[in-house]
Amino acid sequence: MSESKDFLRTIVEEDLKSGKYKEIATRFPPEPNGFPHIGHAKSICINFGIADDYDGHCNLRMDDTNPTTEDTQYVEALKDAVEWLGFNWGGKVRYTSDYFPELYDYAVELIKMGKAYVDSLNEDEIREYRGTVTQVGKRSKYAERSVEENLDLFERMKKGEFQEGEHILRAKIDMTAANMKMRDPLLYRIRHAHHYRSGDEWHVYPMYDFAHCLSDYIEGISHSICTLEFENNRDIYNWVLDTLGLTSTRPYQHEFARLGINYTVMSKRKLLELVEGGQVSGWDDPRLPTIAGYKRRGYTPESILNFCDSIGIAKANSMVDVAQLEFSIRDDLNTKVPRVLCVLDPLKVTIENYEGSEEIDAPYYPHDVPKEGSRKIPFSKEIYIERDDFMENPPKGYFRLTPDQSVRLRHAYIITCKEVIKDADGNIVEIKAEYHPDSKSGSDTSGIKVKSAIQWVSAKEAKTVEVRLYDRLFKDEAPEGLEDINPDSLQVIQNALIEPAVITEKPDERFQFERQGYFYADPIDYTDENPVFNKIVGLKDSWGKKKKEAKPAPKTQAKKVQVDGEVTPMSETEEKLFSKYTTELGLNSEVANTLARDDKLSNFYYEALALSVDSPNPVGLANIVSNEVARELKEKSVDELKFNPIQIADLVKMVDDETISSKIAKQVFEEMVKTGEDPTQIVEVRGLIQISDPAKISPIIDEIIAKNPDNVAKFKAGNTKLLGFFVGQVLKTTGGKANPKVVNELVAEKLK
RNA sequence: UGGGGUAUCGCCAAGCGGUAAGGCACUAGUUUUUGGUACUGGUAUUCGGGGGUUCGAAUCCCUCUACCCCAUCCA
Numbered sequence: 006m007s008e009s010k011d012f013l014r015t016i017v018e019e020d021l022k023s024g025k026y027k028e029i030a031t032r033f034p035p036e037p038n039g040f041p042h043i044g045h046a047k048s049i050c051i052n053f054g055i056a057d058d059y060d061g062h063c064n065l066r067m068d069d070t071n072p073t074t075e076d077t078q079y080v081e082a083l084k085d086a087v088e089w090l091g092f093n094w095g096g097k098v099r100y101t102s103d104y105f106p107e108l109y110d111y112a113v114e115l116i117k118m119g120k121a122y123v124d125s126l127n128e129d130e131i132r133e134y135r136g137t138v139t140q141v142g143k144r145s146k147y148a149e150r151s152v153e154e155n156l157d158l159f160e161r162m163k164k165g166e167f168q169e170g171e172h173i174l175r176a177k178i179d180m181t182a183a184n185m186k187m188r189d190p191l192l193y194r195i196r197h198a199h200h201y202r203s204g205d206e207w208h209v210y211p212m213y214d215f216a217h218c219l220s221d222y223i224e225g226i227s228h229s230i231c232t233l234e235f236e237n238n239r240d241i242y243n244w245v246l247d248t249l250g251l252t253s254t255r256p257y258q259h260e261f262a263r264l265g266i267n268y269t270v271m272s273k274r275k276l277l278e279l280v281e282g283g284q285v286s287g288w289d290d291p292r293l294p295t296i297a298g299y300k301r302r303g304y305t306p307e308s309i310l311n312f313c314d315s316i317g318i319a320k321a322n323s324m325v326d327v328a329q330l331e332f333s334i335r336d337d338l339n340t341k342v343p344r345v346l347c348v349l350d351p352l353k354v355t356i357e358n359y360e361g362s363e364e365i366d367a368p369y370y371p372h373d374v375p376k377e378g379s380r381k382i383p384f385s386k387e388i389y390i391e392r393d394d395f396m397e398n399p400p401k402g403y404f405r406l407t408p409d410q411s412v413r414l415r416h417a418y419i420i421t422c423k424e425v426i427k428d429a430d431g432n433i434v435e436i437k438a439e440y441h442p443d444s445k446s447g448s449d450t451s452g453i454k455v456k457s458a459i460q461w462v463s464a465k466e467a468k469t470v471e472v473r474l475y476d477r478l479f480k481d482e483a484p485e486g487l488e489d490i491n492p493d494s495l496q497v498i499q500n501a502l503i504e505p506a507v508i509t510e511k512p513d514e515r516f517q518f519e520r521q522g523y524f525y526a527d528p529i530d531y532t533d534e535n536p537v538f539n540k541i542v543g544l545k546d547s548w549g550k551k552k553k554e555a556k557p558a559p560k561t562q563a564k565k566v567q568v569d570g571e572v573t574p575m576s577e578t579e580e581k582l583f584s585k586y587t588t589e590l591g592l593n594s595e596v597a598n599t600l601a602r603d604d605k606l607s608n609f610y611y612e613a614l615a616l617s618v619d620s621p622n623p624v625g626l627a628n629i630v631s632n633e634v635a636r637e638l639k640e641k642s643v644d645e646l647k648f649n650p651i652q653i654a655d656l657v658k659m660v661d662d663e664t665i666s667s668k669i670a671k672q673v674f675e676e677m678v679k680t681g682e683d684p685t686q687i688v689e690v691r692g693l694i695q696i697s698d699p700a701k702i703s704p705i706i707d708e709i710i711a712k713n714p715d716n717v718a719k720f721k722a723g724n725t726k727l728l729g730f731f732v733g734q735v736l737k738t739t740g741g742k743a744n745p746k747v748v749n750e751l752v753a754e755k756l757k
Numbered sequence: 758u759g760g761g762g763u764a765u766c767g768c769c770a771a772g773c774g775g776u777a778a779g780g781c782a783c784u785a786g787u788u789u790u791u792g793g794u795a796c797u798g799g800u801a802u803u804c805g806g807g808g809g810u811u812c813g814a815a816u817c818c819c820u821c822u823a824c825c826c827c828a829u830c831c832a
Contacts, residue, residue: 009771009778036832071831128830137828139758173830183760185827194830213832236761237827260762262825267768273832315780317770319763322825326768329781339794373794404792413790446790458790520791548792567806570821595809599819632810632818639818667811668774716776726776726802729813733775745812 011318013051013259017059017228026227026254029061032099033087034068034217034231037079037201039273040288040295041086043309043330044264050313051261052230053092064224065094069102070216072200082288086296090306101211101220102202108211109163111219111249112174112192116155120248121192122148123158124175131173134180135188141181142188148177162195165208169195174209178244186237187244190214218242219249221256229256232263233320264316265324268477269294270484284490285478291539292478292494302475303515303525303541308337327477331542338515338523338541343369343378346415346460347503347518347538349472351389353435353464356420358442359386362463365446367416369512380506384417387464389502394459395436397425402551404456406436413458415519419444419451460519467502470536472524474498501538508536520544575602582607590623599631605638606630613650617658625657633674647681656684668741669693697744699751702735705743706751709734720756728752 010018020026031052035045056063065087069075084098101108115121124147126134136142150158162172174193182188192215199205218241221229229242239258246255265271270279271294279285279293288295291302299309312333316325364381394405394412406412411421424437444451474496481489507516514526522543530537575583579601586597600607610630614623634653637646656677660670665688676687688694696702709731710717720727731752735743 011770034832038832068832074831131830132828135828137758138760140828141759142828170830185760188828191830196830210830212830217832233762234826235832238832239761262763315769317780319770321763321770323769326781329769332781335793344791344793371791371794372789402792415790419790449790455790457792460791517791517793520793522793544791544793546792551792568822569807572820593809595819599809602819628810628818635818668813671774671811671817719776724776729775731775732813736775747812749812 012320013228013230013261013318014055014058016259017055020227021059029056029059029228030064030224030226031056031061031228031230032064032066032221032224032226033094034066034101034220035083036068036071036074037076037083038071038074039079039277040082040297042271042276042293042295043266043299043312044271044294045083045086046090046296046309047264047313047316048230048232049087049090049092050310051318053087053090055228055230057092061227062095063092064099064226066099066101066220066224068213068217068220069100069200069202070211070213072196072198072203072210075201077201082297089296089300090309099220099224100202101216102200104216104220104223105203105207105211107223108216108219109209112211112215113156113159114249115176115192115245116159116174117152118248119152119177121155121174121176122150123155123162124148124173124189125171126173128170131191135185136180138185144180144189148189159193159209162193163207163209165195165197167195169197171195176215176241176244178241184237184240186214187240190241214238214241215245218245218256218258219251222246222251225254226256227254229258231258231260233260233322234263236260260320261318262320262322265322266294266327266330267324267482268327268479268484270479275486278487279478282487284487291473291475301528302539303523304334305337305341305515308334311337324483334542335523335544338517340374340376342515342517342523343512344371344517344519345369345504345507346382346462347470347472347501347507347516347521347524348389348391348460348462348467349474349498349501349518349521350392351462351500351502352392352395352433354388354390354420354438354461355435356386356388356438356440357423358439361385362465365417378512380504380510380512382416382504382506383463383466385463385465388414388461389464389467390414390436390459390461392433395422395433397433400552402548404548405459411441411453411455413444413446413455414461415458416446417461418442418446419449419453419455460521462502462504466505468505468508468536469499470501470503470508470538471530472498472501472538472540473527474540503536508533515541517544586627590627592624592627596624596627596631599635600627603635603638605643606635609634609638609643609650609653613654613657616651617654620658620661622657622661625661626654629653629657629670629674633671637678647679648677652677652684659684659688663695663697663744664688665693666695666741666744666746668736668745669695672741693742695744696739696742697747699747702739702743702748702751705735705738706731706748706755709738710755717756728756731756 033049033052053063067080124145126145134143159174173191175189175191178187178189180188191212193209193211195208196210197208242258280288285293289297289301291298312330362385365384366379367382369378370376396403396407399407406422408422411419413419418440420438420440422436422438425433426435428434441451476494477491478494479489480491516524518524523541524538525541527537527539583597583601586592587594600610613626659665660667673684673687716727732748735748
């Protein structure tokens with residue numbers, strides 16, 4: 006694990022440390038209504054990963070509460086994905102549908118508590134009654150039904166006595182809640198549908214918000230980790246559990262940002278559209294960001310895992326560059342797979358001075374990959390090279406074969422171009438060349454220097470293979486829809502030529518075709534008669550990049566103009582207070598503004614000021630009230646504070662008479678917030694009195710200077726930021742007690 | 758527009774009052790019979806903007822801005 010933990014692991018560790026949970030239990034809870042994609046992989050890594058890291062366990066649970074969209078094929082895909090990524094869910098797969106009876110009982114309990122009711126409004130009315138984000142909703146008249154009536158109705162709903170939409174079970178919470186999700190959320194709806202697991206047993210199905218929290222509780226989950234869009238649902242999550250009194254060791258929900266990758270789409274809806282619309286060949290089309298797609302394309306589980314690890318976990322919506330994913334797979338395959346020669350776009354080369362044939366022994370792995378293995382490559386008079394490895398009129402910096410530039414055939418001889426044969430249209434159809442007999446790879450005595458080595462195959466022995474070249478599915482970085490599809494995302498090469506060993510020996514299923522990229526023997530379409538390879542990812546190509554850069558896209562970056570909005574004007578009384586603060590008390594306008602606009606703060610300030618008549622310091626007091634006290638008063642009322650205005654006045658006094666520094670004052674304040682103790686007492690008990698005597702501080706500084714020669718040098722070289730470093734060190738060793746002003750002066754002097 | 762979130766390099770992302778981590782991308786160079794790999798160096802005087810508090814602010818306070826989520830009988 007890396008040096009820094011993500012915020013979820015931080016929470017988990019705190020909960021473990023505080024004893025909130027004895028064991029960590031997470032869950033991966035997909036709905037089986039689509040194939041899992043790489044976003045799911047992130048969630049899988051988080052949930053199973055955290056469970057692994059803290060010796061807990063992670064359940065795989067199908068969140069199957071909607072009979073109309075879910076299907077067994079998806080649960081299989083989900084299981085495959087988790088398994089392929091290398092995780093196991095210990096024991097059996099869980100299904101929310103297995104909890105239907107329990108869930109039903111909890112709903113009955115809620116009804117009995119008067120916390121849920123059967124509503125009989127129709128769909129439109131419910132929507133209307135719910136209000137909008139800015140307008141409160143209103144309660145249905147059916148909310149007044151008696152417990153008995155609700156119980157009876159709900160049971161009959163279950164038995165299937167009503168039509169879909171006729172009734173619904175809702176929680177009785179608050180139709181005026183600012184959080185729309187809390188406006189009497191729906192708990193159960195009637196569905197006369199066949200469920201892929203529970204069959205026709207049920208006529209009512211629980212909603213997500215009701216089923217999810219309870220399923221977590223039933224399974225003993227400690228940390229219910231989901232994506233950001235469920236933040237608003239957290240209130241219901243807690244409401245259901247709290248209301249039912251399921252409070253002992255119960256799960257809490259935490260949200261992280263879902264994964265976005267550029268040049269692709271991640272929503273189930275859009276993915277389904279592509280699959281059903283025939284834009285791709287199926288859920289496992291190698292261009293899709295589905296796990297099945299990556300698997301089919303040739304990605305390894307390790308590469309996906311590493312990718313998920315590398316992108317981190319946070320709460321900011323983000324779009325990860327697909328280059329990051331490509332790096333992960335290249336990085337993984339680099340040390341694993343054999344190198345072979347394959348020519349995608351063949352150009353015939355006849356070596357005029359070569360007769361007969363030979364077999365060249367060539368290792369499968371380059372010098373920097375510590376793996377053993379080699380094969381024989383047949384060599385003969387007629388070979389094929391890659392078409393773009395020859396240029397008649399090369400640009401500057403071209404390292405390959407030209408009429409004037411020899412090139413090495415990888416693992417074999419150096420050849421020199423003698424003649425370029427063209428057809429009637431001027432297309433190059435063949436190269437006549439000569440080889441240098443004493444230049445054989447490994448025993449080269451020719452002394453010829455070449456700039457590169459290129460791949461080739463012997464014409465007679467080469468095998469024809471199909472190669473599928475994949476590019477990004479969308480041409481737009483943030484695709485909206487089908488109109489952004491990249492028309493060239495798939496290129497099929499029917500007649501690529503590959504060295505025979507790949508087909509006959511099958512040393513692996515993944516290969517690096519040298520100088521081109523990583524390829525994977527398609528697990529479905531590959532046959533001995535018609536071998537098929539999928540391109541997993543290309544090699545980094547600094548030459549190709551250079552070529553493209555010749556015509557850079559002129560990007561005009563419009564600088565964003567920061568607009569300042571209107572500040573709400575002050576009321577008359579606020580205005581009066583403000584002017585009094587600035588003119589009479591001498592506060593600066595920002596502090597005065599903060600105080601004047603806040604009743605709680607201004608009252609607190611007044612009280613403290615009145616209580617410090619003997620040595621009034623309106624400015625110092627105002628500063629601490631508008632900054633430190635303000636923080637505490639943000640979410641609390643004055644009565645909830647453990648400290649009072651007198652204590653704040655005392656605190657300011659101690660700073661004024663230099664008993665303590667302002668740094669210590671903050672420390673003391675933190676303590677007052679927690680305990681409500683008197684500041685004088687805190688200072689006394691902890692011995693926080695400020696050290697201002699240079700004679701005491703000086704030796705400490707000397708010591709620190711002696712310990713950090715590097716930083717002293719840097720400072721003297723002009724890095725004045727380091728002053729803060731030295732001051733900080735001194736303050737640290739004195740427990741914050743050294744007078745920072747004195748320290749600053751002393752340090753500056755000593756380092757001169 | 759009410760509520761809930763989020764802003765640190767081109768893309769991710771650490772950082773929690775004391776020297777702005779790291780990865781990807783980019784770039785220069787070294788090694789190389791893959792224009793690959795590996796290695797070495799270069800990349801934020803500044804943390805969405807503006808103020809304030811402090812000896813010292815990405816971190817605390819105020820304020821403004823931008824983006825995301827919520828008005829499915831989806832999850």
